[in-house]
Amino acid sequence: MKIGFTVGGLQRCSVSIAAAAVLCVSAHAQILINGAGATFPAPIYTKWFSEFRSVDSSANINYQAVGSGSGINQVTNGTVDFGATDGPMTDKQIADAKIKVLHFPTVLGAVVPTYNIPGVTGEIKFTPEALAGIYLGKITKWDDPAIASVNKDLKLPSENITTVHRADGSGTTYVWTDYLSAVSPEWKAGPGTGTSVKWPNGLASKGNDGVTGLVKNQKFSIGYVELVYAAKNKLPYGRVKNSAGNFVLADLHSVTEAAAGAAKSMPADFRVSIVNAPGKGAYPISTFTWLLIPETISDAQKKQVLVGFLKWALTKGQDYVEALDYARLPKEVIAKEMKEISLIK
């Protein structure tokens, strides 16, 4: 432990001499906390952990973006102090886990359909039936009535659709397939929901950038990427019909509205999917991302830091999320989570 503190202190000394002088003199005991998990929320978590230092100078939180699956693995085996995931743990994973963990939603994200159709510049409107049909391989041409009938203002070509999906296991795929399962019984019975599934057809590439690259290379193709990524890279993406029958464009507001719509029926453990959530303006392919905190933390100092961090992230921390293109949590959810924090022993 002591060696850890000294090394941490030395590192900081080399980063900034002025700050290090203060830190080294004050000789605050550093509490090193390790976490691992989802890549999708990594930018906001990194920002949070560095901002939180100004609130609690003893907190030294280290996060490895190794993927949701690894995050669940590591926290339930006790090799890290907390985990993070884009898809809630399954009942089986909870039953198999050595350590009992609590789910805390932190921010919201969304997945959008992006496409490359030469000559079409407008936003394409997608019905749930059209998206499921395209990815099942049932709808093969862009001018299929299922797409064309709601896009009368666009001239869609009679060309074959090439679908693109993620090759790596990912939370993005989890949300996308979760949505397709929610709206299409055939998808649910076939490929189903998961971080990687058996795709009926199409090409695959690694990461949001890989999918985007393939979509750009392939004329008449469709793929899916995180909203954050699509917005940053100014990719074209379509509107999706929600459960209220409106075609909604994904943005920070419509994603938060989806979470608010789902908040009423939120289960006590927060393991909930908010795809196809009720609400007039709710974007249907939205999701929470969760921190996984062990229910029992034996080290009192670590517990104090983690609880302090959670409370801060759910209140002050929410002010940082929109600058990084994440949607903030609705008030209803934050209120429920504040109660759950007291369960940590």
Added chain:
Amino acid sequence: MASSTFIHSAPQTGVRGFLRRIKLGEHFSLLITFAATVTILIIVGLLIYELASNSGEAFHKFGWKFITTSDWDPNNDVFGALPFIYGTCVTSFLALLIAVPTGVGAALFLSELAPPVISNALTFLIELLAAVPSVIYGLLGIFVLVPFIQDHLYPVLKQFSFLPLFQGQFYGVSFLSAGIVLSVMVVPFIISVSREVLLAVSTDQREAALALGATKWETTIQIVMPNASTGILGSIFLGLARALGETMAVTMVIGNTPKISASLFSPGYSIASVIANEFGEASPGLHLSSLILLGLVLFGLTIVINAIARVFIMATAQKGA
């Protein structure tokens, strides 16, 4: 012979202590080199043990069906590795098909025919190619090679669509693209090692052949090549080993679709790519276990191909003699 006789017959002189020290040194160096060898054995042993023990769940469930079925469905816990094995073999074979004539041809030119100045300069450049990280080759593949194949090579190969090799829709990412990228990665190894081997053939042999009236080319083909053949085959299998295990560059241009198709235009998948892609998010249990079993399969595949190579080399060596 003479010196060893001297050492053994003169143990009683004043240099006795010195000799003893040399002898100790002998033991010491023996010990160090032996330990180094044992380390390698231990690493290989641990590797196999770890792969085997962590893939037990998948092997127990699927047995040999794992390598003969082609369903890969993580959601329903069904795993069959055939499309990945097929993709690995096809892309590696295609890579060698292109890289061997190019690589051996270039090595012959550099060692036998080119003036030394040019040979040294070119060899330096080729060895630089071998040091380029594979992700760079993957990026070049996506941004340069795939569009080039799509615009220029595909229209030519399409003319041969009576062959099953060149049928179906072409997306750019395919067995063909992966094979070509791999061949570019493998060529520097083949050139570099082959050239060294060719240069190691003794000058006496060349001079003797030339003295008997053989032309430069006849000397190269009939005298130098047979002498260097074992080493050249070695360089080819070094290249093959790289092609079999290559991950990043392949995954970027192969399309990542677990499909078995005779057409080189079709997208596919390779063993190393699927492990790299799915390992991070694989849920503990059968999925993870199956990915580790895939690692063992790749290990086995490499051993089998190497064994075939040894037999092949021995057969040709006997024929040569």
